Amino acid sequence: MxxxxxxxxxxxxxxxAAQAIVGLGGQAFMAKNSQDAIKQFRPYFDNAPVYGHGPSxxxxxxxxxxxxxxxxxxxxxTLGFRDYVGDYQRQLFLMDHAGxxxxxxxxxxxxxxxxxxxxxxxEFAINRPxxxxxxxxxxxxxxxxxxxxxxxxxxxxLAIPSF
Amino acid sequence: MSTKRIAVVAAGLSQPxxxxxxxxxLAEATTRSLAELGDQVEVEVIELRDLAHDITDNLLTGxxxxxxxxxxxxxxxxxxxxxxxxxxxxxxxxxxxxxxxxIDKDSLAGTPVxxxxxAGTARHSMVLDFAIRPLFAYLRAVVVPLGVFAASExxxxxxxxxxxxxxxxxxxxxxxADLVSGHTTRRDDPFAAVVPFEEQLRRLSADD
Numbered sequence: 001m002x003x004x005x006x007x008x009x010x011x012x013x014x015x016x017a018a019q020a021i022v023g024l025g026g027q028a029f030m031a032k033n034s035q036d037a038i039k040q041f042r043p044y045f046d047n048a049p050v051y052g053h054g055p056s057x058x059x060x061x062x063x064x065x066x067x068x069x070x071x072x073x074x075x076x077x078t079l080g081f082r083d084y085v086g087d088y089q090r091q092l093f094l095m096d097h098a099g100x101x102x103x104x105x106x107x108x109x110x111x112x113x114x115x116x117x118x119x120x121x122x123e124f125a126i127n128r129p130x131x132x133x134x135x136x137x138x139x140x141x142x143x144x145x146x147x148x149x150x151x152x153x154x155x156x157x158l159a160i161p162s163f
Numbered sequence: 164m165s166t167k168r169i170a171v172v173a174a175g176l177s178q179p180x181x182x183x184x185x186x187x188x189l190a191e192a193t194t195r196s197l198a199e200l201g202d203q204v205e206v207e208v209i210e211l212r213d214l215a216h217d218i219t220d221n222l223l224t225g226x227x228x229x230x231x232x233x234x235x236x237x238x239x240x241x242x243x244x245x246x247x248x249x250x251x252x253x254x255x256x257x258x259x260x261x262x263x264x265x266i267d268k269d270s271l272a273g274t275p276v277x278x279x280x281x282a283g284t285a286r287h288s289m290v291l292d293f294a295i296r297p298l299f300a301y302l303r304a305v306v307v308p309l310g311v312f313a314a315s316e317x318x319x320x321x322x323x324x325x326x327x328x329x330x331x332x333x334x335x336x337x338x339x340a341d342l343v344s345g346h347t348t349r350r351d352d353p354f355a356a357v358v359p360f361e362e363q364l365r366r367l368s369a370d371d
Binding site (some may be wrong): 035063 | 221223224226228230271357360
């Protein structure tokens with residue numbers, strides 16, 4: 001599907017296929033020790049509305065982006081997503097699914113923010129081709145609009161950019 | 164002289180299974196008929212019992228695991244399909260239906276299909292025409308005119324007033340072979356044949 005999007009992106013002249021803007025979703029549940037992560041997550045997985053009573057946790061993590069294990073395993077698996085879709089711009093992590101209690105979700109966010117995201121940011125940047133764009137943000141789009149019409153650049157943040 | 168692939172979908176649950184036995188008989192007869200027409204045949208049998216959990220998981224998650232995906236690919240790319248179900252509750256079995264619920268609805272279009280069913284008695288022999296044939300008609304498969312129903316009593320020999328099971332098996336298989344011999348299934352990659360947007364717009368505005 002991403003390949004089709006990239007091919008049509010290039011077909012319509014928006015850039016090369018490698019330059020298409022792509023974001024991925026991933027789900028993660030972590031503990032320092034990967035066996036603990038699986039042990040803690042399994043009761044929630046087995047009984048959750050979407051996951052429960054279907055494929056086993058093992059089958060589901062093998063066949064989807066869900067990663068249950070140590071932070072290092074989440075890092076390694078996420079870095080591998082580029083092999084499927086090419087260099088991409090956004091990685092979304094779903095952290096509060098399956099009925100996890102608030103305290104657990106906050107702990108997961110701590111692990112994600114302290115141990116996973118800094119490493120991913122560093123590793124994704126290594127060997128990233130220079131012509132692959134960054135994700136478009138509001139700030140970058142406004143800056144691009146202002147750069148495109150320097151003489152009449154308005155400081156009105158609500159002005160609609162015209163390209 | 165070409166090689167034709169026949170996929171056999173058998174929904175029997177017991178071991179041994181009369182559903183599987185009928186499926187094997189139909190596959191053998193189809194192979195013989197195709198050989199007479201000059202074709203070589205590869206037969207792959209898919210036992211739905213082995214995929215029962217995977218099929219249910221597919222219903223729950225929306226995607227097929229590797230084993231089920233391989234079976235689906237085998238069936239949808241086959242040049243001909245033999246589909247056999249036991250009669251449960253006066254219709255095809257839930258497992259049989261669930262398998263055809265999880266394949267893509269366009270994936271059997273144009274494929275020659277031979278339908279068959281088994282049961283303890285002949286009471287529900289119309290299941291072929293009231294339930295199974297319409298299912299495959301919706302899928303736009305090409306269902307051979309003769310469906311084969313085998314009640315327990317049919318596994319002996321016939322009598323003066325009815326044709327024997329082996330005779331029906333041979334005739335239905337010959338019909339399937341005739342269709343398969345002139346047909347090769349080609350499933351285009353749906354992502355490869357993209358209709359250009361300008362063409363899609365043009366088709367919308369064309370009135371004639």
